[in-house]
Amino acid sequence: FLNNHKPPPGHNKPPLLPIISLDYYIPDELHIMLRIWDRLWNQGTQNWEFTSLMEGDKEIFLKNFNFEVIFDKERAILINNLWREFYQLYKPIKFKETNSTQFYNQAKQWLDLFLTPSQGEPNTITFKMGLY
Known part of the structure; x- marks a missing residue:
């Protein structure tokens, strides 16, 4: 697995640090939630664009x-x-x-x-x- 640069089952990308087994990764729930929210927000507001307000x-x-x-x-x-x-x-x-x-x-x-x-x-x- 250490020399394999393919993503493990259920993943889109290979691990950033392949030397560390996935069994020792601890997910950062806050940032996972924020990432999901960001994706959902972008899907739900496709016609909205950010602009700086004067x-x-x-x-x-x-x-x-x-x-x-x-x-x-x-x-x-x-x-x-x-x-x-x-x-x-x-x-x-x-x-x-x-x-x-x-x-x-x-x-x-x-x-x-x-x-x-x-x-x-x-x-x-x-x-x-x-x-x-």
Whole structure:
């Protein structure tokens, strides 16, 4: 097997380090999941293209984007709310007249919303996914 440069059964490519037996490989589940997600995302959004947003476009995006085109309705409402609240923080940050105490309180509220944890037991009907 060490001199064989063919992929093992069930694999598309030969191992990067053929000297190490596949029995000693430990899969990195996070990166495997991210790779799968990336492939599925590319298949599901074939007509979407990435573009860099300029200043005015960022504001329009923050203000108007509807996440229901990507997520289920309940999750989209949560994420839309998160973005709308972020936009409310984004606007006054440009002005010197912004009340720092008020901004601090709004930023703390937004952070609390952003850090909303999941609730309940995963894979059950009562499970409610958090925002992070």
